[in-house]
Amino acid sequence: MTDAEVWLVVGLGNPGPSYAGHRHNIGYMVVDELARRMGSGFRAHKTGRAEVVEGRVGAPGAPGPRVVLAKSRSYMNETGGPVKALATFYKVPPERVVAIHDELDIDFGTLRVKRGGGDNGHNGLKSMRSSFGSGDFYRVRAGIGRPPGRQDVADFVLSNYSTVERKELPFQIDTAADAVESLITDGLERTQSRFNS
Numbered sequence: 001m002t003d004a005e006v007w008l009v010v011g012l013g014n015p016g017p018s019y020a021g022h023r024h025n026i027g028y029m030v031v032d033e034l035a036r037r038m039g040s041g042f043r044a045h046k047t048g049r050a051e052v053v054e055g056r057v058g059a060p061g062a063p064g065p066r067v068v069l070a071k072s073r074s075y076m077n078e079t080g081g082p083v084k085a086l087a088t089f090y091k092v093p094p095e096r097v098v099a100i101h102d103e104l105d106i107d108f109g110t111l112r113v114k115r116g117g118g119d120n121g122h123n124g125l126k127s128m129r130s131s132f133g134s135g136d137f138y139r140v141r142a143g144i145g146r147p148p149g150r151q152d153v154a155d156f157v158l159s160n161y162s163t164v165e166r167k168e169l170p171f172q173i174d175t176a177a178d179a180v181e182s183l184i185t186d187g188l189e190r191t192q193s194r195f196n197s
Contacts (some may be wrong), residue, residue: 007067007184008092009034010083012101012124014158015073023144024076024157026173027100027124030142031069033177042071047089049073049082057181064185068092077123080131087132097137098180099128102157106143108165109172113140113179113191121153138183142176 011031012024019025031053035042038055045052051071058064068090072082087097095115101124106112116136119125129135147156161169175195182191 005065006090006092007065007096007098008070008083008087008090009067009098009180009184010070010072010079010086010100010128012076012079012099012122013071014076015071019158021160022158023102023161026102026142026144026176028071029169029173030100030140030176030180031071033173034067034069034180037177038069042069045070045086045089047082047085050086052086057184064181067184077127079124080127080129083128084131094132094134094137097128097132098140098183099125099137100140100142100176100180101125102144103141104144104146104153104157106141106145108143108145109168110143111141111172111175111179112143112196113138113183113188115139115188138188140176140179140183142172 009031011027013028014025035053038053040053040055042051042053050073053069055067056063057067070086072079074082101122115138119129147153179191179195182194
């Protein structure tokens with residue numbers, strides 16, 4: 001297995017139990033699901049600023065591409081440094097990096113997959129773009145919708161999902177994990193036609 005075949009899948013979020021259920025942490029939730037599917041738990045990486053799981057995606061008995069799942073131990077606005085350190089360590093170019101993140105401009109329960117683009121005010125994406133010197137990585141964008149009424153955006157993303165949303169959340173996490181696997185095994189176009197509802 002050559003290094004060129006490794007993918008780096010990063011769940012964006014904030015570390016620590018006080019942030020665990022926040023909308024901003026959907027990326028962490030999705031990589032947790034991917035790790036569960038691989039039958040593995042996260043462990044500290046020797047770069048010191050992230051937790052990783054190494055494994056393969058694909059059907060059991062037919063191992064697919066090698067994947068490193070990652071969660072930064074830094075806060076969202078400092079995600080880029082740890083992610084770039086992992087990309088350097090595993091020799092993964094930006095075009096094999098997948099960032100999973102919350103997206104305000106997409107309704108809750110909806111998903112979009114794309115490559116490149118702006119950061120749309122998302123501090124995690126902004127930090128990654130700054131560290132890589134490029135935004136040319138894949139994004140799995142999990143919709144959280146806009147805050148209700150006049151609620152501040154920062155307060156909204158750093159708050160827990162509503163009771164109604166929590167019932168639907170496992171389906172969104174599952175679908176996002178499916179989309180990541182599809183992106184890596186089947187490519188962008190087929191994934192977009194399946195998941196960009």
